[in-house]
Amino acid sequence: MTGMQLKIAGSICMLFLTGLYGQVSVAAKPVKDMPVISIIIDDLGTNSARHERIVRLPGAISCSFLPLNPATVRLAKLAHSYNKEIMLHLPMESIADDPMGPGGLSLDMTHQEFSLALQKDLESVPHVTGINNHMGSLLTRHPGHMVWLMKDIKRNGKLFFVDSRTTRKSVAMTVAVQEGVPSLQRDVFLDHDPALKSIRRQFMLSINRAKKKGSVLVIGHPYKNTLQVLEEMLPKLEGMGVRLVAVSELLKYRNMRQKIWHASLSRSQKAAKSLKQ
Structure with missing residues (x-):
């Protein structure tokens, strides 16, 4: 039987099966191949009952704790027991000069003061695996201070950095990449708008972005309406075709996709080069 005859026979067989059994089913997309979403909840570390509810949310929520706060140690340990990823929500100086709270990093610090403050902040948060900035619309636009930060993070050897992007002029991510710090x-x-309707809209926007781009990194806060939306929607995520992952997992996911893209680009360039020869 020729190749063409085999194709025709296969098509007839498929039509026959469809006629007998209706639409032929397609295997469901494996969970590991789903688009992914990471959600960081900032500003944790007070004795609020709402903060405990955040820690107990289902799935791989990443919990970011303010340093040197009354309940940070207790809640970070509790979050770790629920398999949550723990981050330091590092206070940085803002343009508006808003109060940073304890452990803040400011533009007028010497390099030594800066590094010592960062070290104390890290030591105050048990099980910390990463850092993102609290405020920082002033500090994150200064390359010199961001170099200090990233060199200290890299020296630690076990941390990643997330730029919260509190200003479009932030250079934090750029410097992190230059210094070889795992970063997002x-x-x-x-x-940003704490109204319930707005949070629902932003949640769906995040889902749609994950499906379009393959992944999305979301930041929220322990507000009443945020907690309500998360308690409602997190159990439904996989049914919506999106998988919740910790930030460290998102880093691995994006690095893997980047390697695949570079490999594909390299093959395309080699193919184009061979055609010219």
């Missing part, structure tokens, strides 16, 4: 930047703020 925020894609969506979930609750």
Whole structure:
């Protein structure tokens, strides 16, 4: 039987099966191949009952704790027991000069003061695996201070950095890449507008972005309406075709996709070169 005859026979067989059994089913997309979403909840570390509810949310929420706060140690340990990824929500100076709280990094610090403050902040958060900035619209636009930060992070050897992007002029991510620090930047703020309707809209925007781009990194806060939306929607995520992962997992996912893209580009360039010869 020729190749063409085999194709025709296969098509007839498929038509026959479809006629007998209706639409031929397609295997469901494996969970590991789903688009992914990471959600960081900032500003944790007070004795609020709402903060405990955040820690107990289902799935791989990443919990970012303010340093040297009354309940940071207790809540970070509790979050770790629930298999949550723990981050330091590092206070940095803002353009508006808003109060940073304890452990803040400011533009007028010497290099030594800067590094000592960072070390104390890290030591105050148990099980910390990464850092993102709290405020920082002033500090994150200064390359020199960001070099200090990234060199200290790299020296630690076990941390990643997330640029919360509190200003479009931030150079934090750029410097992190230059210094070889595993890094990401925020894609969506979930609750910049804390109204329930707006948070729902931002959540769906995040889902759609994950499906379009393959992944999305979202930052939210322990607001009443944010918690309500997360408690409602997190159990439904996989049914919506999106998988919740920790930030460290998102880093691996994006690095893998980048390697695949570079490999594909390299093959395309080699193919184009061979055609010219």
